[in-house]
Every structure is written in C-alpha cells, then in structure tokens.
Amino acid sequence: MDFVDMLLNRFDGESELRKPTNVLVCFTEPETGKRLSRLAFHVAMSRPDKSALTLLHFIDKDEESAQTEESNASKGLILEEFMPKAEKSKITMRTFIRESEDHLADIMKMTEEQHSNLVLVGISNDELDLRVVERYSRLRSNPANPMSAILEQFTESEGKRLQEISSLVSRNSVPTGIFIDNGLSEIKNIFIPILSKADVHIFTFIYHTALKENVKIMIWDAIGIIGSEPKMQKLFQFIVKRTDGRVQLWNDDRKIEEDFIRRQDLIIIGVDGWVKLINAPLPWKEVLPSTLIIKDITT
Secondary structure: OOHHHHHHHHHHOOHHHHOOOEEEEEEOOHHHHHHHHHHHHHHHOOOHHHOEEEEEEEEOHHHHHHHHHHHHHHHHHHHHHHOOHHHHOOOEEEEEEEEOOOHHHHHHHHHHHOOOOEEEEEEEOOOOOHHHHHHHHHHHOOOOOOHHHHHOOOOHHHHHHHHHHHHHHHHOOOOEEEEEEOOOOOOOEEEEEEOOHHHHHHHHHHHHHHOOOOOEEEEEEOOOHHHHOHHHHHHHHHHHHHOOOOEEEOOOOOOOOHHHHHOOOEEEEEHHHHHHHHHOOOHHHHHOOEEEEEEOOOO
C-alpha cells in the first residue's frame, strides 16, 4: 500500500481525526510562539481532548526571571486567543523555558521526553528574514558550495540558526515544520503549492486545516499530479467533499499574480517543494506571507 492509499484509508475511516496529536512548539519570540500555537491548533489538532501542546520558549540568560512570569501569562493568552471556549479545558498544555546554547539538542530531547508526534519551530522576521532563508536554501541546494563558503555570506547568528534548522529537519524522527512568521494575524486564506511528488504528505495538513470554518485553501498543482494520477484525484475529491468545498484547485490557465499572494495569510509547502520554489523564477516570491515548511518522516 502506497502513502496515498494510507491517507485515503485514514481519512475515510476518520482514524486521522481520532488520532491524538502531541505538538511541540519551539520559539524565542513570544509573539511568534502565540501565532505558531494558534497555527498548530488549526493544522493538526482535530481532537483537543486527546491532544497536547508543549511550548518550549528559548530565552537569553538575562531574560530568565522576567520571562518566566510572562511565559506563564502567555500560556493562558494563547488559549484565550484562538481556542473555542468549549475546547479550552480539554487540551493538555505545558510550558518550558530554556536558556540554551544548543537549541537543536534541547528540541530533540524535549521531543523524546514529551512523546511529541509533531515538532514546529517558529522564526520571526527579526531572527531570520524570509530572503535569508531563501538564499541559504538556494546555496545549500548546490552541492558545489562548501558549507564554510555558504556561512561566510551570513552573520554568525544567522548561520548558527540556519544550521540548527537544517539539522533538525534532516535528523528529527517525527514530522517537523519550520514556521517563518511574517506577521500572521489570521488563518483564513491558505495557498498550498505542490511542486514535488514527495510533498503528498501535505494533504494530511490540508485535510485538518480545511475542517475549520471560514478557511479557504487554494492548491497550486504545479506538477499536475492530481490530474494525472487517479489515486491523487480520488484523494483530492474526497477532501473537497468532506470539507464542504473549502479546498479548491488553481486554474492553470491563470497566471499567479502578486496581488493574489498578498491576499494569502499563509503558505504551506513541503521541504522538497520549498527548494524548488525558491529556485524558480517566480516574481511573487518577493511578497510571500508567513510560511510553514513541513518535512514528514515519509520524505
């Protein structure tokens, strides 16, 4: 049974909706942590009563005492901002504050300790601009570029953060998402480019997200996999039917314009698709909204 068949069986029997989700949300900027926690609820938590949300807040040494109180207060604020009142008391929520020089090691350790089955790492524009992430990914995609030469093109803090993220994505044994926060305020209009067959796992997140009301998801099937492969077409039609048409397919006869991208709240894309996207001559790359880049264990 291939992965598409597995997804169809999960969705059809609703086992995907009954599955508890234990999400680890990692961040340094509190606002990014709040936005990412809200996003985690939307894309992964179909059953809050069976799920857990663990916050791992990285801080500097001189911030420790002040941030302890602030982080505890933000825990309640996160729940207040996005979770329906009836579900607020059902979710298990934990907050950890870490002064750390090795974020990667702490994330890997916390993932194991909390039995997390999804890890999300949030990066604000103050930490790494989208263009910096794009440039690093483009340089890494060329095997002729030695790491030492790549790192020379970034500041020390940028290089360290980029290496941590890259290592986490390649080494983590559970699905992992990198959230690049560009001021996410709503989760209503979502654009999902499919640029690689390896990104089929994205449909799990499409399904979860489209179950929420007031969400519109537009899929750009740039490689034509939905139209050319019957199983993918069946999977797409199944999701469309189950989510009351909140998922649509981009008409390839139309050109994607900057104005359309500016109206999107979020882009969700797989790691392979992300690499292809940033290397493609697409003018609208310059106006990308907040972006969630996901690596599944199947890829």
